[in-house]
Amino acid sequence: MLVVAVGGLSTALAVARPTGDSAELGPARAGQPLQVVIPLVARVAALERFAVAVATPGSADYGRYESVAELARRFGASQSVRAWVMGYLRQAGATAAKVDATGLFAYATLSVARADRAFDVRLARFRSGRGAPFIAPAGAPVASAGAPVPAALRGVALSVIGLDTVPFRGVRPNGSGVSSTGGPLPYTGTPNGCAGALATDSYTPNQYNTANDYDPLHAAGFDGQGARVALIEVQGFEPSDIGTFAQCFGLNMPQIRTFQVGGTPSLAPGEETELDLEAVIAAAPDLSEIDTYETTDDLVALIKAFAAPLQNPARVPQVISTSIGLCDRSLIGANSQLGAFEATLAEAAAAGVSVLSASGDEGSSECTNGQGEPLDELADEFPASSPLVTAVGGTEWELNSANQITEQIVWDDGLASGGGPSELFARPRYQEGVVSGNQRGDPDVSLYADEVPGYTFYCSLTVNGCYGTSQPWTSVGGTSFSSPLLAGGFALIDQALRAAGREPLGLANPLLYRLGKSSSAASVFNDVTSGTNDVFASGGGTPLGCCTAGPGYNEATGWGSVNLDGLAKAALALQPPVAQVSLAIPGGQHPISSHQIRAVVACTAACLPAATAAVSIGAGRPFTVSAPGISLTTAGRRTIVVELSRSQLSELRSGRAAHKRLTAAISGEIIDQGVYESGGSLDDSVEARTAAKRLRIS
Numbered sequence: 001m002l003v004v005a006v007g008g009l010s011t012a013l014a015v016a017r018p019t020g021d022s023a024e025l026g027p028a029r030a031g032q033p034l035q036v037v038i039p040l041v042a043r044v045a046a047l048e049r050f051a052v053a054v055a056t057p058g059s060a061d062y063g064r065y066e067s068v069a070e071l072a073r074r075f076g077a078s079q080s081v082r083a084w085v086m087g088y089l090r091q092a093g094a095t096a097a098k099v100d101a102t103g104l105f106a107y108a109t110l111s112v113a114r115a116d117r118a119f120d121v122r123l124a125r126f127r128s129g130r131g132a133p134f135i136a137p138a139g140a141p142v143a144s145a146g147a148p149v150p151a152a153l154r155g156v157a158l159s160v161i162g163l164d165t166v167p168f169r170g171v172r173p174n175g176s177g178v179s180s181t182g183g184p185l186p187y188t189g190t191p192n193g194c195a196g197a198l199a200t201d202s203y204t205p206n207q208y209n210t211a212n213d214y215d216p217l218h219a220a221g222f223d224g225q226g227a228r229v230a231l232i233e234v235q236g237f238e239p240s241d242i243g244t245f246a247q248c249f250g251l252n253m254p255q256i257r258t259f260q261v262g263g264t265p266s267l268a269p270g271e272e273t274e275l276d277l278e279a280v281i282a283a284a285p286d287l288s289e290i291d292t293y294e295t296t297d298d299l300v301a302l303i304k305a306f307a308a309p310l311q312n313p314a315r316v317p318q319v320i321s322t323s324i325g326l327c328d329r330s331l332i333g334a335n336s337q338l339g340a341f342e343a344t345l346a347e348a349a350a351a352g353v354s355v356l357s358a359s360g361d362e363g364s365s366e367c368t369n370g371q372g373e374p375l376d377e378l379a380d381e382f383p384a385s386s387p388l389v390t391a392v393g394g395t396e397w398e399l400n401s402a403n404q405i406t407e408q409i410v411w412d413d414g415l416a417s418g419g420g421p422s423e424l425f426a427r428p429r430y431q432e433g434v435v436s437g438n439q440r441g442d443p444d445v446s447l448y449a450d451e452v453p454g455y456t457f458y459c460s461l462t463v464n465g466c467y468g469t470s471q472p473w474t475s476v477g478g479t480s481f482s483s484p485l486l487a488g489g490f491a492l493i494d495q496a497l498r499a500a501g502r503e504p505l506g507l508a509n510p511l512l513y514r515l516g517k518s519s520s521a522a523s524v525f526n527d528v529t530s531g532t533n534d535v536f537a538s539g540g541g542t543p544l545g546c547c548t549a550g551p552g553y554n555e556a557t558g559w560g561s562v563n564l565d566g567l568a569k570a571a572l573a574l575q576p577p578v579a580q581v582s583l584a585i586p587g588g589q590h591p592i593s594s595h596q597i598r599a600v601v602a603c604t605a606a607c608l609p610a611a612t613a614a615v616s617i618g619a620g621r622p623f624t625v626s627a628p629g630i631s632l633t634t635a636g637r638r639t640i641v642v643e644l645s646r647s648q649l650s651e652l653r654s655g656r657a658a659h660k661r662l663t664a665a666i667s668g669e670i671i672d673q674g675v676y677e678s679g680g681s682l683d684d685s686v687e688a689r690t691a692a693k694r695l696r697i698s
Helices: 044-055 068-075 079-091 112-119 205-211 215-219 239-248 271-283 299-310 335-350 479-499 509-516 564-574 646-657 673-677
Strands: 002-006 009-013 022-027 033-039 095-099 105-111 123-128 133-137 228-233 255-260 289-294 319-322 324-327 354-358 390-399 405-410 420-426 439-442 445-448 455-458 473-476 581-584 596-603 608-617 623-628 636-643 662-671 686-689 693-696
Touching: 022 133, 033 112, 033 299, 033 335, 044 068, 044 335, 044 509, 068 335, 079 095, 079 105, 105 112, 105 299, 112 123, 205 215, 205 271, 205 390, 205 445, 215 479, 215 564, 228 271, 228 299, 228 479, 239 271, 239 455, 271 289, 271 455, 271 479, 289 299, 299 335, 319 479, 324 354, 335 354, 354 479, 390 479, 445 479, 479 564, 509 564, 581 662, 596 608, 596 662, 608 636, 608 646, 623 636, 623 646, 646 662
Parallel strands: 228 289, 228 319, 255 289, 319 354, 354 390, 390 445
Antiparallel strands: 002 009, 009 420, 022 123, 033 105, 095 105, 123 133, 390 405, 420 439, 455 473, 581 596, 596 636, 608 623, 608 662, 662 686, 662 693
16 A cells, blocks of 8 residues: 655555446547546645645744735646647647636546547446446556556656546445434434424424524524635536525525536436535525536536635535535545545635545445445445545533533434544644544544434425435434535634634634634534444444544544534634735835835735846836745734845846836735745735835936
């Protein structure tokens, strides 16, 4: 097994294995279109290091997020790499060819015939042992493992993904629809809502918002205003169902926009997407928007779906949640695809976007057979297993009449809270001293997930079953509800942070683990110390030996369930203030005689200020000079002195003698000190920049 260390995270990958249950049927149809994703040669390791640094309390870069555009410029493929790949694809006859907004991938559509020539492969038709036809490179196909790049793209592209159409095994929404037997804790508490909802005898928004301590944030006016949550889905939804749910509980209905990813047709409504939407709205009913990205179950579509929320600068969300689950070990060998997912997740973290994922509903045995039944072996689930994702597990609880938790255990009643050691990822630094093994452990935190009595859910669909019930009002559970419910909670915290002039949560895991190890843990988490997520142990089979709850962190429920108000208060105390930069140009300057240009740069928080001057001589091309100042440890201002070289002064004197107009366009900047001090150029280190102000040079 090959272990590749990346930016403080370690990714364990195995050599790809050819499939053994497929028969080759002959050449693929020449005109069949294929969508391909090409991971480009970029500064991905540096991006991942930066993503970890901005998420880690105590780091000099903590909370110093950057825009996707700035990250693409700093860490994405160079302009020469982008131009070469685009030229190659266009010459090959590709359509819809582009480099995405992250600067990490090229997308294109080619016919089979053109793909054969462009990527030096021979694509053939196959039929799997289960009868599903697909296309893959002829010979001994490696399903979804990525193809080597042709000679013309070596050094600019890492692989070619999409030269097969194998539906990815194991992709599923985590709400499987399988009924659980019901846990040992009875239905308790005091519900509120319309008659149809109350008849289900399941938990209503007022109950779980109180139990999870969302109420203080709501009472303070934080209901999600100004925030956006994105959901990644493999089903559609019926808007009227979401409206009925909101009306029943007196909730507002945020605007919901749907985006089909990579040419995906509009998907049929399904229970999973409706569940996710209702969970988010219950937590944050006044969100500016909820964006749903609908995709299919092949890896090209999934890679595009995870990157899709980052593509439009005006639509980058504060929080992304997904309830899609892939058996962790099914990605062993799919090196290029796993790298593509992780690069996208690093970009999101570096931009201050929180990504949450359901940890799964099959306990510590998340790989399943063709009937959806868990295999009798330890297994984790991706993307919850990624160190760049907050994995959300599940609990069972008992409430008092005021809807406060009186008892809480691991959810395990035939279905169970997903969790355990990952086979893909080594233990990240934030889990050192917490997870005893060498592998990434998840979940990180949990919320209630028991299906009986479950959460109150409205779904009128008949085509996709609504969990097999004949009544639109029913009860559901699973970590598929836990993850979007916490995503809505994160949106509330981000709103509170924004109101206080603080940076958003972003990748919350380093903060969560710092809090879990601190004296404030009891105010942030409800520790779960009883139960196991080993479905074979609880079901009378041979126990797998993982995972049992105990004090502190465990791989059944993570740190336990989240007290949202406690987390918000801790974040408000620890998140750094948002640094704003402004610029003033002192008067009375004579740059030619003084050999310098002076600028006063002010920051509203600790920063490394800098200034850049683009000096123009008549209509000629300007030359640029820059300089950093002395670091500010608190809010304040610095006078930045930009020195002019002897040759630049000579040019200015010649221009003045020729009576040309001499001007300097000066910008104030905030510099990423870590990047600059590690050898990065001043231009590459810019975090924020003011509009330019002009200075006449006489």
